[in-house]
Structure formats: structure tokens, C-alpha cells
Amino acid sequence: MGSGVIAILLTLMAVVAEMQIEGLTDFTRLDFPPPPNFVFGSGSSAYQVEGAALEDGRTPSIWDTYAHSGYTHGANGDVACDEYHKYKEDVHLMAETGLEAYRFSISWSRLIPNGTGAVNPKGLQYYNNLINELINHGIEPHVTLFHYDTPQILEDEYGGWLSKKAVKDFVAYANVCFREFGDRVQHWTTFNEPNVFVLFGYDSGLLPPNRCSSPFGTNCTRGNSSTEPYTAAHNILMAHASTAKLYMKKYKAVQHGFIGLNIFSYWYIPYTNATEDVIATQRANDFFIGWFLNPLVYGDYPEIMKKNAGTRIPTFTKIESREVKGSFDFLGVNHYATAQVKDMSISLQMDSRDLLADMAVTIKLNESDFPPGQFPLNPAGLKELLEYLKGYGNPPIYIHENGLSAIRNGTLDDIPRLQYLQGFIGSLLTAIRNGSNTKGYFTWSFLDVFELLDGYNSGYGLYYVDLDDKNLKRYPKLSAQWYSSFLKGRSTSSDQKIEVSANISDFKESHFSQ
Template sequence: ITPFVTLFHWDLPQALEDEYRGFLSPLIVDDYLDFVELCFKNFGDRVKNWITFNEPFVFTNGGYDGGFLGTLAPGRCSLWGNSPQGDAVKEPYFVAHHILISHAAAVKLYRTKYKPTQKGQIGITIVTHWFVPYSNSRLDVIAAQRALDFVFGWFIHPVVYGEYPKTMRPIAGSRLPRFTTEQSALLKGSYDFIGLNYYTGNYAAHILTRNGNVSSTSDQMVRLSTDINGVQIGDPTGVSIFYSYPKGLHDLLVYTKEKYNNPPIYITENGLGDENNDTMEHLTQDPQRIDFYNRHLHAIRKAIAEGVNVKGFIAWSFLDNFEWASGYTQRFGLVYVDYKNGLKRIPKKSALWFKKCIQKIK
């Protein structure tokens, strides 16, 4: 087993939230560096693949915006989001800014102090949907690109080019912080690989003004949907907002190649969830998961044939687990976990298929 270790997956120490509001403050950078150095020092002899942050968009949007993802810790938003604290107009941009600076500082530390002897690599994992124009109109085409910039580009553009996407500043204005010359230089090229988490696609339609209250989400000026005239973008899954859309993964990979200098890419999450409302016998017979992986792996194979530098694929997930805000209500695993019987593990049909698939590729 080759470990890929994520250094921050939304688990901010409460003490730092209480002391200076965590990632809202630039003070977080030094404390984050102390933590990652402890990890490099103690585990770097065995861990050769480091991920600085997992899905910073979800942490930022869900914790400080209250956008389409709802509210995650620390639960800051604005009064219109039933939050007594917070400011969804500005805070998401500050948090993302400090995450990016922390990421760049961690990469510099690893590259200068640990990589020469430990011989590992370091990157960041970014999540996005693929956004398809709702119509062929020029405005909807631009809207789909704008949505991608505000979700995906917000984080990948700085680590590749040292600056935010050009579409963001005319909309966010002074709310979007600026990198210093030194920070920009530190960010530019601050990755050995890019991790991509992908689950679904959306249709994106242009709207004339911000949809509702001002926030980093409404700044997109996009109406997202999953159907056109009742026809869904893909097959439904056990997660209401996710539809199986493998073409989106292919298009995202090709886009990343062409827009961001064809970086080494690991698919760090991709998978299908079931509602945990059926019997073990039924949930372990999962043809829909086999179909999902089969189609998405073929989409990746097509992208590789077109020159995309995909280095690996990690299924989400190996085991059924605690699915964050959804708790135990969803099952993404290739292996069934019996929560009522000593956490017994039972391989699903998809696990056996996945094993054969890997053996065939080898």
C-alpha cells in the first residue's frame, strides 16, 4: 500500500479558531507550518506523497459562505444565512487566500528541507464539478467558464500561475485579496502533482444579477441545474446532488492539461454513494457502482490517450465510512461495513470487479 497523506482535511484545532479565528487570520500560516513540519519529520521516511489541503473550496464555501453545500464548521456566514457571526461577502476570500499562502509555504518547506533526503512529492487536492453551458448562447458559455473559475480556478490558477483567474477580480473587486510579489512567486509552480476530486456535472446558465444575497457563491452569477426540460445530465446516484457524468471527468482532465500546463494528476476521489436504507444483501450487490467506475475509468483512459498526464486513480472509497455532514446515511465503499456487527467488512460485488479491473490493466 502506498499512502497519500492529506495534511489538512478541515480538522482545524478549536484552540486556533478560538484564539484568532483560524484561517481568517494570516497567523494560521506559521501554525500550519509547525504542524506540517512535525508530519514531515516524523513520517517522511515512509510517506512519499503529501497533500497540503483537501478540497479547500468545500472548506471555504461550506464553512464561511453557506453556499450550495450548506454550512460546515466553523459555521460562519451572514445574518441572511442564520449565522450570528461571519460575513459571506468577504470572509470566504480571506480564508481561501490564507489557505493558498499556507500551501505555498508548506511546499517550499518540504522542497528545501525534506524532499532532498526523503525523495517524496507534494501537491494539493482540488474538487470541482464540470460545468456545461445550459444552452449554446454566448452568455451561458461564459457562465460555465465563470463557474469553473470560481470553484476550480480559484485554487488551481494561483498554484500554477501565482495569481487568481482574471474573471474573479472584476466581480469580487477589493474583496479578493492580492498576493504580494513574494507570495505570488512562492505560489507559482507550488505543486509536484495536482489531486482532482470529481463526482458530477452541472448545467450553468447566466443570470443578469447576483442570485440572492452577495457572497462568493452569488458572485458567480450563474444558475446551476442538473437537468434541461426534465432530462437529467446523467444517471441519478444515492446522493441527491450527484449524477453520474463521466464525460465531465474527461473534459475536466483535458481542460486541465490545456489550461494548466499538463500537470501530473492523481484522481484522488471519484465514486458513487448509496443511501444507507437497504439490506446488507442488496447493498453488497451494486451493479450501479460497477457501471459508474467502468464509465469513469474509460473516460480517464480516453483522456490519457489524448495526452493528459494522469498518474493514478483513488476510488472513494475503499470502505463505507463516516461521510462528513452526511454521517452514516451514505455508503460510498467498495467494501461494506456492518456498523451493527463489530464493523465486519464484506467486499461488495464492485470490489471484486475493481480487483479484476486492476489486474487486467497490469
């Protein structure tokens, strides 16, 4: 990061404490438990931020194949934010912002290009360098092992997560990570939101590996929407359980770390007060959350899933049930929005069904609560979700992703995102005061990264990345300034409004033309 950019950033951060936005509640970082009992950070994933997709021995993942097949508006992650080369600058920027932790994922196909076997020295060096740089700046690394990026070679060889072979290969990959990085990494997440990965990757076919069958999905050349989501999810659960068993048996006593699994979740509310919609809301939670949390906590799938899916959902053997039950130290949660649930039990009368038909609901985002194209601004939904998760034994939880998308048009004046973060962090504080065992909060995302569904048309970043600049310069948005002010213990509201250039061209002209 150039010294000029840092100087500008520091100047803006010095005045952000004088910002006032109507209707915001006043609280500070000091109202939360201090590190290490609670950490604030931000996040990314390997394919979305690293770039260098064809460099230093890395091989394609299914996400590369997906992006290069035209599903993301012609964009791809070949270069992305180029954090592979710019990690030192980015970590320095994280430190200046005040991040206490950084969540990132390791690219399986960068570390082990063939999916199995030999470790890539260049990949190993990169992740060692990144981890060391974070620690040298006082930032705690939180590592995700799988973020939608099965090595394409394994997908081609045996169908990826449709095969039990993936369980063995994933555990071997995780073992390399624990062995090489575990002396410095204390928090390991095996899978990022596998409920979304299998639902959209193997049922609707909207995400990699693009498997589905008619009439449940479109644009797929292979797949079976009725069975494959359940099969892939089962294998992922067993891969998680086997990986957790390895860590707890071989590494935990020496490395003293923690291992968990991440899920995506809306906060669901009934569309009406009708009994069928209330029941449908619980069914949606059982299918979307309980699909993974029930096995982790109780050793089996929810009864309603087993009833509606019948023989299409795998059965846990007694040994599998024992292995998966209790196989976590924490849960990761990705939460963005509240959604309404309407009963669609009529779908259960279909002769052929997929997972969504088995769920028998219609999910509605409450569009009246938010601008077109954005998520509903319902911060209270996070508090309610955390209250619901207390029913699983009040496990330790990290909010791994929370943020607001906006069109990438060069605007730095992102007050809606600032308000979103302030509202959700305030809701989180209420949940903690009500007894939630939440241990951390990460914004999504630190930079405007390559987005899986939208390429570079939209972004969630605290920092704008200028894709037209050969150096991919980073620029702070108002949300970055607010978050930094908050992390440094300043009040979230005060008496004077901040002034900042509203778009990137004005920012560059006023600060870099001299």
C-alpha cells in the same frame, strides 16, 4: 480480518472475472501505465474512518464540533469505522483487494493536540504503525495533511483560517509530518478541496466551521459571507505555498517526494447554447477551479474574480505571488459529476454580495441522467475535465476521489456503483491516451465511512461496514469484487454473471451461521 471473511472474499474474487454487465467496455489494469508511473487505490480521511475520537490524547477538531451539533442526522465520528484499532485488518483487506496505494489524512489534533507545540506520542505511533503496515503490504501511502479538520483549539483561539496565524501553525504541523514520516511517504497533499471547504464553511455555513451571514447562509451565529471565504482561501493558499517551500528546501532532496494541493471540480457544461451561458460556464470554472489553480500556476487570481469581488478578495503581494506560483509537484482532483451552468449575471447588481453572487451562475445537476439522490452518470465528464486541466500546463494529476453514493441499507449488490467506476476508469483511460498527465486514480471510499453531510445514512464504500456488529465487520460489495478483479489484471467483462447475496443479512446468514 477474520480468516473466514478472507476466505469468502477470495472465493468471490475468484468468480468475479466471470461477471458480465451489459454495455460495459472491456479493458484491464494492463492498459494503464504500471506502478510507479500510475497507481490505483482507494481513500478515506481521518475523522471519517479512524474513530477513537476521545482516545490517546486526541483533541476535538471543528469537524467533531460540527458533528456533535446535530448537523449529521445525530451521527458522529467518535467510533466511525474504528480504523484506529482495526488498521491492520483493513490494510490486509486492502492488500487482498489489490490496492497499489491508499490515500488517508492525518488528524492534526491527534498528532499535535494543542494545535501547536508538543507532539502526541500515541498519535505519532499510530501513524507510524499505519504507514509501516501499508508499506509492508506493498501499498503506497498518499497522505493528506488537512481534510476539513482544523483543531478546535485554534478555531477558538484566533478564528482558524481567518487568521494569518494559521499559516505558521500549519507549516509547523506539516514540518512534524515531513520529519517523522517523510522517509516512507512520497506523496503529500496539503489541503483537501479547499474550494469546497471555504465556500460551504464560510459562505453558506453548511460545513464546519459553520460561518455565514444573512441572507447568504442559514443557521450561523457568526461570520461574514461577503469577505470570509476569500480571506480563508487566501490564508490556505499561503499555508500551502509556505509548506511546499519548506518541503522543497529542507526535505525534497533527501526524501525525494512530491507535494501538491487538491481541488473539487464538477465538469461544467452550458445549460443552453446561448452566449451568456457559455460565458457563465467559463466564469464558473474560473471561480471554482481557477480560484486555486491560477495562483498556483500564474501567481494571481483570475481576472474575473478580482473584477467581481473587488476589494473583498485579498491582493497577493509580489513576495506572496512568487511564493505561491509553481508551489506544487502535482494536483489532486476530486470529481464525481457533471453539472450545467446557467447565467445569473443579475446577481452582480446586488448591493451586498457573497462569493456565489460574485460567480453569478446557477449550478444545475442534470437530474434526467441519474437516479433520484445520486450523481449524474456522465463518465465522459472526467475526460473533458482532464482535457480542460491540460490548459494549466498539463500538470501531473491524481484523481483523489471518484465514486457513487447509495443509501446504506445493507445491500451488497451495488451494480450502479460498479458501472460508475467502470465507466469513469474507462473515461480516464481515454484521457491518458489523449495526453493527460494523470498519474493515479483513487476510489472514494474504501469503506462505508462517516459522511460529512449525511452521517451513516449513505455511503460510497467498496466495503460495507456493519454498524450493528460490535466488531464492525467489513463485507465486500460487488464493486469491491470488480475493482479487485480489475486491479489483478483481469478483463472488466466476460461471459458469466456472478451470483452474490443481495443484502447483508442474507450474506451473514449464508456464510456465518454454520
